[in-house]
Amino acid sequence: MIDNTDISEMERIQTGVPGLDKILCGGLLPQAVYIVQGGPGEGKTILANQICYHRAARGERSLYVTLLAETHHRLLRHLRKMSFMVDAEDDDAVYYESAFDTLRKDGLDGVLRFLMRNAKSRKASIIVLDGLFALEETAETERSFREFINDLSVFADVSGCTVLLLTNSERGAGSPEFTMVDGWLELNSGDLECRSFRYLHVHKLRGSGFISGRHMTRIDQQGFHVYPRLEAVAGNALASEMRDARVQTGIPSLDELIEGGFPYSSSTALVGPTGVGKTSLGLSFICESTPEEPGLLFGFYEDSRRLERRAASLGLDLTSLLESGAVEIMHYPPTEQIVDELAQEMLDAVRRRGVKRLFVDGVDGFHKAAVYPLRSGRFLAALISGLRAEGVTTVFTAELPELMGGENAMRFTAISAVAENILLLRYAELESTLHRSLAIMKMRESAFSPHIYEFHVGREGFRIGARMRHTEGVVLGRPHRRKHGEDADG
Numbered sequence: 001m002i003d004n005t006d007i008s009e010m011e012r013i014q015t016g017v018p019g020l021d022k023i024l025c026g027g028l029l030p031q032a033v034y035i036v037q038g039g040p041g042e043g044k045t046i047l048a049n050q051i052c053y054h055r056a057a058r059g060e061r062s063l064y065v066t067l068l069a070e071t072h073h074r075l076l077r078h079l080r081k082m083s084f085m086v087d088a089e090d091d092d093a094v095y096y097e098s099a100f101d102t103l104r105k106d107g108l109d110g111v112l113r114f115l116m117r118n119a120k121s122r123k124a125s126i127i128v129l130d131g132l133f134a135l136e137e138t139a140e141t142e143r144s145f146r147e148f149i150n151d152l153s154v155f156a157d158v159s160g161c162t163v164l165l166l167t168n169s170e171r172g173a174g175s176p177e178f179t180m181v182d183g184w185l186e187l188n189s190g191d192l193e194c195r196s197f198r199y200l201h202v203h204k205l206r207g208s209g210f211i212s213g214r215h216m217t218r219i220d221q222q223g224f225h226v227y228p229r230l231e232a233v234a235g236n237a238l239a240s241e242m243r244d245a246r247v248q249t250g251i252p253s254l255d256e257l258i259e260g261g262f263p264y265s266s267s268t269a270l271v272g273p274t275g276v277g278k279t280s281l282g283l284s285f286i287c288e289s290t291p292e293e294p295g296l297l298f299g300f301y302e303d304s305r306r307l308e309r310r311a312a313s314l315g316l317d318l319t320s321l322l323e324s325g326a327v328e329i330m331h332y333p334p335t336e337q338i339v340d341e342l343a344q345e346m347l348d349a350v351r352r353r354g355v356k357r358l359f360v361d362g363v364d365g366f367h368k369a370a371v372y373p374l375r376s377g378r379f380l381a382a383l384i385s386g387l388r389a390e391g392v393t394t395v396f397t398a399e400l401p402e403l404m405g406g407e408n409a410m411r412f413t414a415i416s417a418v419a420e421n422i423l424l425l426r427y428a429e430l431e432s433t434l435h436r437s438l439a440i441m442k443m444r445e446s447a448f449s450p451h452i453y454e455f456h457v458g459r460e461g462f463r464i465g466a467r468m469r470h471t472e473g474v475v476l477g478r479p480h481r482r483k484h485g486e487d488a489d490g
Helices: 044-056 072-079 100-121 132-138 142-159 176-180 252-257 278-286 304-313 318-324 339-353 364-369 373-389
Strands: 033-038 062-066 094-098 126-130 162-167 183-192 195-205 214-220 223-227 267-272 295-299 327-331 357-361 393-399 421-430 433-443 452-458 461-467
Touching (some): 044 162, 044 223, 062 100, 072 094, 132 162, 214 339, 278 357, 278 421, 278 461, 327 339
Parallel strands (some): 033 162, 126 162, 295 357, 357 393
Antiparallel strands (some): 183 195, 195 214, 214 223, 421 433, 452 461
């Protein structure tokens, strides 16, 4: 009898592993055999147990079978403090059994009978076979190993069980086990200078789409986490409804230069050297948040207390906004973060609170967190696209290394391609005194003043001053000095 069930209509088996179901386009397909490959310590055991206990929470039973592996007592002792086991209500929902003696006595056929017998008696819907490499080594011929994989696939289809085969084998994609199973997930790790990182790679998922490529992972007390590459899951986000409204910057004199404020749901880069006033301008913007239109300050270099003090020195009451819930601060030191995890935390906070104003203080923190820096341009484009889809007006700071200019002063990174608006904050020298200057370089949906203005930062906040007309140092481009008596526009 031919089964005409459309694979696309089959109900997925959700794994309960954060991020994994998104990569698998909803989860595992039932009645299928999957290989989870990875070296020692890559997280195969944690991942498999996490799936079993997630299914147990939904009333299902699992059979976890070991071959050449640590004892069940040691295995459970190491996993006992994981949150997915601590929260388990039914200790019998996941049953552990060893088939090593059966393998030694009766070979591969004996192991297959063992699985069929115990799966039926335990009413298991998930079977984990931990130690596929032991079956490879025991098989007398390559043909007998292929026959075992084929028989296991038939058993999974007939019994309705989903089977996970865990292996640390390094055999390649042409090996029979990979060609015959329904899915192949690889857990691996790498090193970047002094830093180590983990990743997951789905090589195969028969009858289903999936998000290909490497996705960073983390193992902690909550278990196994997968962070899908942002550009693969958010790059095509639908834009929010277009509005002609302007979002005020918190600086009236700046609003006058850009037709009333930043365009709704746009992205604005504040570019300039350290200490010039980028964060001060961003704080002015975020302190316009209200409980009805909440704000989020996402930063890498200053924690909440420092930012509150900084805002107070500008006459801004950030503390009251935090207490009322109008603003939330999320601080992540630029150490060994996972760039996709940072983006996920940001987007989750935006959706959770309905954020409409976002200030990212130090966008280079994403670049420093990236294992693969060449991703930065695509990553930022996807992040901005996701924020725009949520109707968020975003302001972010980006630092230029040059203080005073020069031939290489205007080196914009990937941000110049994704920022719809760019404000350049620089130092200028006039009569042997440093002045701060602001120039609007780009406003994609708006007219703007083309002139350069001096600005001041102090107790009265961020204030735009007069248009600058006389410069001895550099505001933009190559250094020059005005001639005696020359009145040049800067």
